[in-house]
Amino acid sequence: MPPHPGLLRTAPLQGETTASLICRLAGSYGLEAKTLRSCWQWRNYPPGHDGGGARADAEVLLNAVGRQLLASLCGVEENVLARALPSWGQEDAKLSAGKDGVPSAAWRTGGAVAGPVAFGCRLCAARRTGTAVRVVRYVPRWERVCVRHGRWQLDADADQPLEHLDLRDLPEVTAAQRRWTKVARRAVRAGAEPARVFALSHAVVARWWEQGLHWERETIWPRRLHQVAGGNAGGDLERWRIVGRDAVVFPEVVAVADALLDPAMAQLAWTDSGAKQPRPLPADGAFCRRLGERVDRPWLGPLAATDYGGPLTSWMGSVIRLRRGTGGPPGYDNDPWWLRQENQSATMAGQLRVLGKEKKAPGSGRMWRATVSAEQRALITRAIEGAEEQLLQLRRVQTGPTADVARQLLRNLRHSATLIENAWKRTALAAANAGMPLEEVAQWAGMSADALTDMLAASHEDGG
Structure with a gap:
């Protein structure tokens, strides 16, 4: 039997999803x-995960009569709910206006309604409501640390059971949350949207995260990852690298954002480019x-500088072109905070879906990601993107003195050809080592x- 309206007062939490409040x-x-x-009266079915099971980020949209009913059941005014619930008042074509007096509702996913959705801190909920219940809230990805209780609140759209990661032994992550507030204010003063600054910085660091699995000198991230995994991530390393990534790299994301907003860093990029006398960005440039x-990694510079085609070199290119007063190649923008779609970092939910499908697929042991190491995949990707970057630099290059044009064309084409050949060889070797028939x-x-057999033998002799 439905409850009698107004018997109890249940106040919404700021940013909470309507589904969570219900x-x-x-x-x-x-x-x-x-x-x-x-x-x-429901107009559709609740969203679920591909493998079955309800989604924690499911959201509810209500018609006017439905909103009145919820306010009555909560024992609060509608304007209180309107201020606290981001989805409040949003309409849906499936819902009637409520003229027939029927309270109606429709299911949606939270991310499609009002942005990223994460679990709330149960301990904070207990302080506010007296009960340590699950809460789901709209929270941007730069506000995921519960500073009071030392927790990283995870995305709610992923098909995995955890709501938070324990940060009590990682004070640097909590400190980064406090520092981000200052960085965001700095972004506003610089005329940049904090959300875009964070997205670009996150993409830069997430790319390092993928490459860093085999960086011998990287010791900070492995320590943090084991901490958030409860002491040892080795039992399911690939899954923990997905679930723990955003918490583990958060201090570096904030540090990179702060650096990219620093005019002195932009000046270093300009100087590395040759300023008024253009030259290719060096591998040992002062900026990187x-x-x-x-980011407390003095050895990282050359690795970051040679990551061609990534979000960091794109940012540098935009800064340099703006100072030089030239336009970018077709499809590019001179806005430093513009992030190409292919450079956007994958979400936890997306990565877990890929991982789950590969493990469940028939013959999953034959999947590329399962048979080719992350290191080899990264080397192939970097070679391809490096060649792409070299070729992009040749757009509109055929103007000017003959010697200058010929020199740049030949150097860039030679370099890109070398990179393509490198990627070609690595791909062939990876396929052969994965057990594909040599003839194919x-x-x-x-x-x-x-010839392929000889190349394989030479690779094994070189330790490749």
Whole structure:
């Protein structure tokens, strides 16, 4: 039986999803959520994960009558709910206006309604409500640390059971959350949107995270990852690298954002480019060297500088072109904070879906990601993107003195050809080492099986 409106007062939490509030409301009346939801007429089914099971980030949209009913059941005014619930008042074509007096509701996913959705801190919820219940809130990815309780609140859209990661032994992550507030203010003063600054910085560091699995001198991230995994991530390393990434790299993301907003760093990039006398960015440039120092990795500079085609070199290119007063190649923008779609970092939910599908697929042991190491995949990707960057530099280059044009064309084409050949060889070797028939690999590579065999033997002799 539906509860009598107004018997209990259940206040919303700031940023909470409407679906989360309904679940908490049901608990306060001693009901199951589905029982309370029967008070509304539903126009569709709740979203679920690919493998079955309800999504924690499911959201509810209500018509006017439905909103009045929820306010009455909560024992609060509608304007209170409107201020606290980001989805409040949003309309849906499936819902009637409520002229027939029927409270109606429609399911959505939270991310499609009002942005990223994460679990709230249960300990904070207990302080506010008296009960340590699950809360789901709209929270940007730069506000995931519960400073009071030392927790990283995880995305709610992923198909995994954890709500938070323990940060009590990682004070640097909590400190980064406090520092981000200052960085965001600095972004506003610089005329940049903090959200875009964070997205670009996160993409830069997430790219390092993928490459850093085999960086011998990287010791900070492995220590943090083991900490958030409860002491040892080795039992399921690939999964923990997905689940723990955002918490583990957060201090570096904030440090990179702070660095990219620093005019002195932009000046270093300008100087590295040759200023008024353009030259290719060097592998030992002052900008990347200083950036490595700012993230406590003095050795990182050359690795970051040669990551062609990534978000960091794109940012540098935009800064340099703006100072030089030239336009970017077609498809590019001179806005330093513009992040190309292919450079956007994958979400935890997306990565877990890929991992799950590969493990469940028939013959999953034959999947590329399962048979080719992350290091080899990264080397192939870097070679391809490096060649792409070299070729992009040749757009509109055929103007000016003959010697200058010929020199740049030949140097860039030679370098890109070397990189393409490197990627070609690594791909052929990876396919052969993964157990693909040599005859097929040789045919795809346009070479004889004997030549491929010789290349494999030479690779093994070189330790590749």
